[in-house]
Amino acid sequence: MSAAFDAKRFLATAPEAPGVYRMLGAEGQVLYVGKAKNLKKRLASYFRTQLPSPRIARMVAQIAAIEVTVVRSEAEALILENHLIKTLQPKYNILFRDDKTYPYLRISGGDFPGIYYYRGPLKNSDRYFGPYPNALAARESIQWIQKIFQLRTCEDTVFAHRTRPCLLHQIHRCTAPCVGAVSVADYQAQVRAAVQFLSGKSSELISELTEAMQAASDAWQFERAAQLRDQIRQLQELRTTQAIDSRREENVDIFVAVVTGTDAAVSWAAVRGGRHLGDRTLFLERTATTSDERAAAEDLLAACLERHYAEQPVPDRILIAPASPASLQWLRESLEAVAEVPRVVVAAPKSEIERAWVEIAEKNARLALVARQNDTLRQAARAKALHEALRDWLPLERPPEWIEAFDVSHLGGEATVASCVVWANGALQPKRYRRFAIRDVKPGDDTAAIGQAVRRRYTRLSQEGEPLPDLILIDGGLGQVRAAAEALADLGMGCERLLGVAKGPERRPGEERLVRPDGAERVLGATSAALHLIQEIRDEAHRFAVTGNRVRRAAARARTRLEEIPGIGPKRRRALLAAFGSLEGVRAAPLEALLRVPGIDRKIATILYNALHGENPDGEGGAR
Numbered sequence: 376m377s378a379a380f381d382a383k384r385f386l387a388t389a390p391e392a393p394g395v396y397r398m399l400g401a402e403g404q405v406l407y408v409g410k411a412k413n414l415k416k417r418l419a420s421y422f423r424t425q426l427p428s429p430r431i432a433r434m435v436a437q438i439a440a441i442e443v444t445v446v447r448s449e450a451e452a453l454i455l456e457n458h459l460i461k462t463l464q465p466k467y468n469i470l471f472r473d474d475k476t477y478p479y480l481r482i483s484g485g486d487f488p489g490i491y492y493y494r495g496p497l498k499n500s501d502r503y504f505g506p507y508p509n510a511l512a513a514r515e516s517i518q519w520i521q522k523i524f525q526l527r528t529c530e531d532t533v534f535a536h537r538t539r540p541c542l543l544h545q546i547h548r549c550t551a552p553c554v555g556a557v558s559v560a561d562y563q564a565q566v567r568a569a570v571q572f573l574s575g576k577s578s579e580l581i582s583e584l585t586e587a588m589q590a591a592s593d594a595w596q597f598e599r600a601a602q603l604r605d606q607i608r609q610l611q612e613l614r615t616t617q618a619i620d621s622r623r624e625e626n627v628d629i630f631v632a633v634v635t636g637t638d639a640a641v642s643w644a645a646v647r648g649g650r651h652l653g654d655r656t657l658f659l660e661r662t663a664t665t666s667d668e669r670a671a672a673e674d675l676l677a678a679c680l681e682r683h684y685a686e687q688p689v690p691d692r693i694l695i696a697p698a699s700p701a702s703l704q705w706l707r708e709s710l711e712a713v714a715e716v717p718r719v720v721v722a723a724p725k726s727e728i729e730r731a732w733v734e735i736a737e738k739n740a741r742l743a744l745v746a747r748q749n750d751t752l753r754q755a756a757r758a759k760a761l762h763e764a765l766r767d768w769l770p771l772e773r774p775p776e777w778i779e780a781f782d783v784s785h786l787g788g789e790a791t792v793a794s795c796v797v798w799a800n801g802a803l804q805p806k807r808y809r810r811f812a813i814r815d816v817k818p819g820d821d822t823a824a825i826g827q828a829v830r831r832r833y834t835r836l837s838q839e840g841e842p843l844p845d846l847i848l849i850d851g852g853l854g855q856v857r858a859a860a861e862a863l864a865d866l867g868m869g870c871e872r873l874l875g876v877a878k879g880p881e882r883r884p885g886e887e888r889l890v891r892p893d894g895a896e897r898v899l900g901a902t903s904a905a906l907h908l909i910q911e912i913r914d915e916a917h918r919f920a921v922t923g924n925r926v927r928r929a930a931a932r933a934r935t936r937l938e939e940i941p942g943i944g945p946k947r948r949r950a951l952l953a954a955f956g957s958l959e960g961v962r963a964a965p966l967e968a969l970l971r972v973p974g975i976d977r978k979i980a981t982i983l984y985n986a987l988h989g990e991n992p993d994g995e996g997g998a999r
Contacts, residue, residue: 380438382422389415394445395455397463401439407467410456410685412715414443420712430674431705434467468678477506477687478513480573482526486559487552488566489527489534490520504573506687508645508655516573516652521548523609524569529553532954536968572610574648581610625649626690630680631736632672632697635744639671641679642740644732645690654736656743673702677709684710689719696733698723754801760904761846765889768897770871775845776800780876780912781828781859782850784920788818790927793828794920797844798912810923825849826858833866843868850913852877853890860892876913884910929957937961940986942979950974951983962987 394414398407411417421435446452460468481493482502492513497503507513520526527534527549529541537553544551552562571580588603627646632639644654659675676695689710695703703721710719724733758774765771778798785791791813797804811831816823833843843863849855856875863870870892877896879886885901887910899906937948937958954972955961961969961983969980 380440385441386415386419386422389418390443390445391415392445393448393452394443395452395459396444397442397459397465398434398438398467399440399442400437403439405459405463405465406434406437407465408456408459408463409681410452411712412452413712414445417712418443420709430467430678477508478510479503479505479507480513480516480520482566482570483531487527487534487562489529489531490517490569491528492517502570504647506645508643508653512645512652519609520569520572523606524565524572525550526565526569527552532956532960535971536955536964538965538967568606572648576648581607584610625692627692627694627732628690629654629694629732629736630676630683631695631733631740632676632679633737633740633744634671634675635741635748638744638748639675640740640744640747641676642736642743643683644736644739646732651732654739656740658743658747669697672697673699677702677706680706681709689716692720692722694722694724694729694733696723696737751801757904757908758801761908764899764903764905765874765897768891768895769846769874771845773845777844778846778848778912779832779844780848780850780916781825781832782913782916782920783813783821783824783828784917784924785819785824786924786928790924791816791818791824792920792923792927793824794916794923795828795832796912796916796919798908803912803915808919810919812927821851822854822858825851825855826862829859830862830865833863833868837866837868843872845872847873848909848913848916849873849875850916851875852888853894856890856892876909940983942982947972947974947979 391413393410393412395408395410396414396418397405398409400406409417418441421431444455446455477494479493479497480503481491482488482504483491484500492510493503505513507516517528521528521543525548528543529537534553540551540554540556541549543549544556550557550562550565557565568580568584584603584607588600588607591597591600591603625646626648629642629644629646631642633642639659641657641659642654643657645652657679659679676697680693680695693706693710695706698721703723706721707719710721711717724730755774758776762771762774776799780796780798781793783791783793793811793813795809795811797807799807809832811828813824813827816827829847829849836843847859849859852875856873860870860873863873873892875890877888877890879888879898885906886898887906889897889899889909899909937943937951943951950972951961951969952958955964955968966980966984969975969983970977975983
């Protein structure tokens with residue numbers, strides 16, 4: 376610890392409140408950003424006599440000052456922490472390469488709750504089960520819930536307006552509460568059983584169902600007894616589908632860190648109710664290197680768990696590998712402070728099944744690292760090939776690391792949309808994609824549309840102080856490329872790295888012509904790795920533009936069609952689209968469902984129904 380920093384004096388005045396802390400070095404650089412429910416308790420954990428983690432010890436030794444920001448809640452602290460990590464990029468923070476939120480199962484409220492796949496912030500009004508390591512595990516659980524307990528999965532807007540059961544009821548995946556085929560009491564019993572199952576109490580549930588089956592049989596309710604028998608068999612089948620499942624109905628998280636050279640990964644596997652739900656690999660950015668890969672793995676594992684359990688609930692047990700006694704003790708105390716729970720069980724694997732879980736997680740982490748390394752090498756080779764193919768033709772000093780591509784989509788000039796997709800660090804970056812709704816351009820004028828999109832995109836980058844990409848691709852020929860060049864010139868930017876991708880004869884792939892703003896052309900050939908990279912980025916720009924055009928056309932047509940119907944003003948139009956989701960939803964709704972929309976009386980509902988169907992809702996007269 377730095378002699379200039381008096382930890383004891385600082386902790387004496389540290390607030391016992393939720394907030395965010397920033398550890399600063401001697402030159403004012405931010406070393407680490409963290410959050411805590413109790414700032415004083417969390418910060419005190421860094422200044423113990425012994426710190427088993429080399430990463431933490433190195434960081435604490437460099438601390439010259441600590442700044443804290445107190446907020447009102449843990450949620451606010453989490454938002455501020457994420458913002459500061461992204462903007463400050465502290466040296467000792469672990470940066471996840473994939474930052475998707477974990478999937479959950481959500482059971483909604485009301486008399487007839489539905490079960491849904493869910494990602495996002497957890498709300499108190501509903502019940503959540505998870506997190507699941509991947510989407511496949513979560514969706515598979517929903518399928519089992521449908522099969523065994525027959526809970527509805529339709530959205531509330533659909534549920535509220537159904538007049539007959541859907542296909543799921545016919546194949547025995549839903550009891551059709553939408554049409555009153557099941558009572559509230561019976562459906563709530565289905566929900567309670569599903570909650571028991573998702574909470575890991577399947578043995579208790581099977582015992583209750585067995586008793587209910589026997590009671591139904593004794594009362595000569597043989598059909599009911601048969602239904603319960605089938606449920607019991609399905610539950611027992613589910614418990615035996617995976618040999619790796621625990622016989623104890625427990626909730627366990629397994630974390631295994633693997634470090635190979637400069638790459639690192641942590642595999643997280645989840646066991647819920649004794650069922651192994653699969654795993655997920657988190658790739659990490661290493662900010663410091665060491666020759667001791669085991670020590671590095673322990674460091675990364677500690678940092679990963681701190682971040683994970685700051686946002687996720689702590690299970691019954693956490694198994695980790697590698698794990699030294701000192702790191703286990705550190706993790707227990709650290710996670711108890713982070714998650715504010717009285718006791719966290721962190722252990723190394725002991726039993727045969729625990730060792731099997733860890734072995735599988737480690738194998739998956741290593742396989743994922745190899746696959747990622749191979750993909751990185753492949754992408755680097757493609758970028759190098761692009762550099763080799765174009766460096767005598769374009770001013771590319773090195774293989775491009777940042778490429779952007781533009782395309783335009785419309786249908787006969789309707790709802791023109793331009794797209795900009797980004798390829799960086801060897802992969803497409805969907806979070807950085809942008810769409811532009813083209814305005815004040817003659818319908819069908821792709822050249823002007825490209826010029827507007829390029830001007831808007833790089834005006835924004837210029838305002839944010841960002842440089843131009845290494846390469847800018849335009850899907851089109853000389854006209855589109857020159858329009859983009861003019862837009863860049865208007866912004867005072869050069870167009871040396873601007874390249875058009877014009878389709879070949881009869882639009883055959885592999886025969887594309889690369890076009891510079893000065894009219895020079897080059898054909899790379901169908902087998903060129905450089906062309907394959909260009910095609911991939913160009914095709915993604917095309918897909919993103921077409922999708923945007925379809926969305927914009929659908930919204931415009933729904934709005935226009937409803938605007939043409941007498942009595943349907945902006946307020947009623949919004950209410951209809953909110954209730955049914957789209958024009959097709961409004962058209963499919965029966966007259967009785969239309970009457971339930973706020974502001975729609977029988978007269979307006981009749982006019983609307985007739986306009987959309989061309990017939991009288993009662994079947995008398997009207998067009999046929």
